[in-house]
Amino acid sequence: MGEEAPEEYELGGGEHERVMEWEAGLPGADELTPLSQALVPAGLAAAFRIPPEPGRTLLDVHRASAATVSRLRRASSSSSSSFPAFASKGAGADEAESAGGAEGGNNNNNNTTSSSSSKRARLVWTPQLHKRFVEVVAHLGMKNAVPKTIMQLMNVEGLTRENVASHLQKYRLYVKRMQGLSNEGPSPSDHIFASTPVPHDHLLPPPYPMPHHAYAAAVSSYPHYHHAN
């Protein structure tokens, strides 16, 4: 019969249900310093030679909060009761999201999807992965930041060049949008991003373990995969 589940949850990129209990005692929005506003006034920063403003934009904030939510989903250990909002929209089978709560770091991923077909699951660019990506790109410079090199330096097993290429495409657009929308002032420093305040990422091995010649064989972390369709 029809397995039609009335999903009234607007999770992720939808509405947020406000839990007033959590807001009790907290200052009102009008009393808080807007995140979109720089902590250090432009004039003051200039006077004190503090040019590198992290460039906090609404997009950055949004990304950061997304990371926080992502963290909460996983850290839903103790706490009185489970979060009502973070239910996986399991269509058929519930997805097992990793195991160790504190993460050990050892991720032996046997993504031997058995089946012969190379129908790999969709790669999910988790904040950790993205951060790694950004770091590598930043270190390479827009000049050498090409999919192949990025993939190699990231050294994440299972990560394909196509994965990186696709993400890079989006990332470039993202950066572009940001630059165009940013203050069109005469600021030579244009590449101001990489502000991806992701929690402590002790989950991944060193970013670019490439001192001289690649020591292939270094087992690295694995990307987050989700069940494919």
Added chain:
DNA sequence: AAAAAAATAT
């Protein structure tokens, strides 16, 4: 139904 993300094709 629309938007975002990732995959795939050119």
Added chain:
DNA sequence: CATATTTTTT
């Protein structure tokens, strides 16, 4: 390798 288009997920 870059960009465009299509598919999949939210």
